[in-house]
Amino acid sequence: MSVSKKILIVDDEQDIVETLKFMLEAQGYECFCAYDGEAGLSLAKEIIPDLMILDVMMPKINGYKISRLLKYDTKYKDIPIIMVTARSQEDDKIIGQETGVNEYITKPFELDEVISKVKEYLDK
């Protein structure tokens, strides 16, 4: 692997970001982190990651809004987005469809589950 794939994790829960980062880096991905929606959005535009892991409920800009903003921009619309939510999936999937979210993971999640989903998108 010449250049490792870039993953952006946006979640206001630092502990969750850290564990995710650890496991993804162990898989050989390069990880970037942001702890609120605003920082996440600007970082996404700056680094143009290969994949994003987004939390729904965050300060400043929520996950759906970020997803919508990126998916409507031709420059970023191809970035796969995995949404992490503490709410029930049924509620979220409806909103998610409209905002272009690719995958859902409900808290509490298994790290293996996240990694296999990430691989699905990045190791094609």
Next chain:
Amino acid sequence: MSKILLVSQDTQQKELIVNVLTGAKSSATLITSVDESAILNYVEKGQVDMVIIDEDTTSPDTVILAKKLHSSAIKENVAVAALVNYDTCNTDLLRLANVYITKPINEKILCSCVNGSLKLKKAIDTLSTNNSELAKSLYQLDVLYNTSMQLAGSLDKQKLINIMLDGLEKSLSFSLSYILVFNDEHNIDLIINSLYNISPRLEHSLKLRAILSYRALFDKKRIPYNLNVNDIKVIKNIKHPIEEYDLNILKFDNLFAPINVGEKFFGLIEVFRDSDFTQEDTTCFQTLSRQVSLPLENASLYEEIKNTNTKLERLERLKSEFISIVSHELRTPLTAIKNSLEICLSGKAGDVSSIMDNFLNMAQRNVTRLSGIINDLLDLSKVEAGKMDFKFEKANINTPVEFMKNTFDSVAKDKNIDLILEKDENLSLTYFDNQRIEQVMSNLISNAIKFTNENGKIVVKTENINEADIDKSLIFGVENPVFYKHYVKISVKDSGIGIAPEDLKKVFDQFQQIENPLNRKNGGTGLGLPIAKQLIEAHRGFIWVESELNRGTTFSFVIPVLSEKEKFIIDMEKDISKAKSCSHSLLLLLIEEKKDAENSFISKIREDKISIIRKTANTKIVYYDEDDNNYLAILIPEADKFAQSFIEKKIESFVVDEQDKEKYDILYSTALFPDVGNSAQDLMSSAKKLLKEKVEA
């Protein structure tokens, strides 16, 4: 004693008359006058009972005087007698007088004439007094009746008091009234209704008077509240603020009554009036003040119930919200713990000794258990709040049952339990949510494994049953259960420790885990079965349990086998209850087609995917057979009268467009919620009725 006014200038005659009338045979007082204005004044004010006019009086003119007297004499019921000369009497005077006496005066005739007139006057007076009293009583009765009618129709405290006051004012026309109303210990209203303004010191003394009257009602030791002047809030209604009442009003005649029902005390009322109250007034007052008590008691009871109800609703909502928020908040830290454990266990963070691995696994197991508990809590709060979304699909329930049985095969094997599935291969198709039925099955099978000792046996069975096969005595905790003809029954029978008869009813209660020696070991939230009950009931099914201590337990549930039409009506009811809460309307379009129709219009519409109808995401379409006819029922949410006529026109034009209208043997009708019916059955039957009318027409 009667008063007689004599108008005469003849002094000799005057003396004679005075002698006769004030003598032994007639005891009247006699006054004489020839001053016209004085005479008129006497009569107008009704100060005399009789006037005797001598024809020979020259001044004033007797005829003119008689004319002037005439109307007020009738009004005040004053008898007018004329003293006339037999031959030359004036006919005008004779006409105007009630009675005449000829001159020269015969004492006896004069006497009987005057006495007769006076007696008549007295009789008429009595009659008119009686009459006016009767009219007043009648009016009071009318007011009483109206007031009691109004009182019976209200549950609002303030309104009740106003109605009573209105009734009192109409029937008694009092000058001032006050009502002391007890809302609670430090919230007491003094409502003063007054004709005129009230001076500040009168207001203060009314407060004190009210308190004193209140205290006087009770034994010293039994006073319900200790009243303080500062706790009293005065509410004043003044009719004519032009004048002012002062303390002198307290000298007016007054009536007083407490307002109470038995031991329950609501307040007291006192009214003042410048004229004295009669016996009838008193009765009226007492009746009214008594009549208001009962509705007041109802009102206060109603208020209590209402308050309790709102409180309960609030608590219920708070509980649901609390559970939901707490569960969400718990999930995030739980995820971090779980992730960390996973990293450690993966060995990627460094070597893990076997002892560490053992404890890390233990931590992980318990985190998994904890998240299961949180999920249970969330599920329950959701299903209780009616926020759980179900995806009902028509399918064979054997599929989720078999899937769950297979999932637990290895767990059962670990305990050396024989887990058997006896499925009916010809099971009817039912409407159910696959994920939820899996959840229920998982709960029942894992419970069975938990409570069955090693080498035991668990049988999972599915079968078709009828309503009559259900032992309804086993079903409880369901309000107004509705049964359908056919069901599929799923049962999980174990050979476990069993449940004591007294505990059987508790198993579906929240947080109830029946005391048993294995309790500790078995863990769990005790929420699994309550959730299962709610989930099954959301499917219109029932769940129940039968058990024998130390022999085993059988949990069974049934899901109704619904016809398309029944399912449609259930969906309709759900839509109606949704529509009720936000006042949306719903439109039912019913199309009927004879079974032997040459060309099926219905299938054509279906093929066209109901393109002729305004179709929204929530439109429900059902096709069913009944009495040799085919029906297509379409439920369109948020459709109004406009949409109704629009759809009718569309169908009309669709039929007309087809070259031969006769080919399509169809009829259609619509029913609108809530205009036509408030329930699914209502809508269906009124749509059917319209169809029938069209057939007949």
